[in-house]
Amino acid sequence: MPNYKIAVVGAGPAGYFTAQAFQKAQNEELTFSIDMIERLPTPWGLVRSGVAPDHPKIKTVSKVFEKIAKEDGFRLFANVELGKDVLLKDLREAYDAVVLATGSTTGRKLGIKGEDLSNCLSAADFVPWYNAHPDFTDVKVDLDTDTAVVIGAGNVAMDVARMLAIDPAELDPTDTAEYALAVFKSSKIRKVIICGRRGPEHAAFTAPELRDLPKLEHTDVYIDQAQITEANLRVEQMGEVEKDLKNNLEAMRLIAEHRKKGVERKLEIKFLAAPIEIKGSNKVEEV
């Protein structure tokens, strides 16, 4: 009975679901031995170091990864980096197939003036910093200011904005890095503005994440109702509206209409607002 040796490089979701696909393809005449190679001491990729710590439910997918890892013929080699500890040519020689599932770790530049000022951070640095990723513990995060601007209108922007806008005591029971928790607790930020360059109908947020926003206990969330009304009109003119888009716009309408608590911490989502320059002498002072 043929047994194929497979190397999967990267222990993130793509690596695990690749391993699972091989496991599911096994039958009485065909089996796979899977070696997963991961550069960090711990597996799960961005499920560990990307997902926001105040949304632990999303991390339950790790239970699926644990099940995959318990299957016969699966081995994890952590602390082994492709390109440093082992070379692709060696893996090619030793295995029947090599799958590269190493993810994407670099943020995209905006290409505007001032984005290299200190305290202008990419989510690709800020998120792993608060999630205790060993490569990012030294990122310099200065929250000694009253307002933060988050550029982008997707769930990563929303995670980042929520982390900055909520009462840090809400992070106590989570697995936020201790050093980051200390910085959040001394943060002076009381207003966080998310800027989406296009209209609400083009935002990449998803409805469940939007629906969570009015539930924040210590933060009021603002969206300009007129922007949602105008987006609905634009969308209706385009014909049939997709369910996901309808749900998103409805969730945003509810945020806009939601009665505010009158608390000090504010999170505002602004649309049709593309940054053109980031200003400041040493660090960010204005966007």
Ligand SMILES: Cc1cc2nc3c(=O)[nH]c(=O)nc-3n(C[C@H](O)[C@H](O)[C@H](O)COP(=O)(O)OP(=O)(O)OC[C@H]3O[C@@H](n4cnc5c(N)ncnc54)[C@H](O)[C@@H]3O)c2cc1C
């Ligand atoms: C801030 C943020 C929040 C997110 N939140 C959510 C969410 O709430 N829900 C959701 O569904 N998705 C979320 N995502 C998206 C999701 O995390 C990614 O789509 C998913 O993790 C991609 O999986 P991957 O396996 O391709 O990459 P990764 O998760 O990045 O895994 C790649 C793995 O490869 C390893 N690796 C890299 N280079 C090497 C090498 N040379 N040798 C060995 N190993 C290596 C890395 O250490 C890592 O463990 C979020 C993403 C980000 C950035």
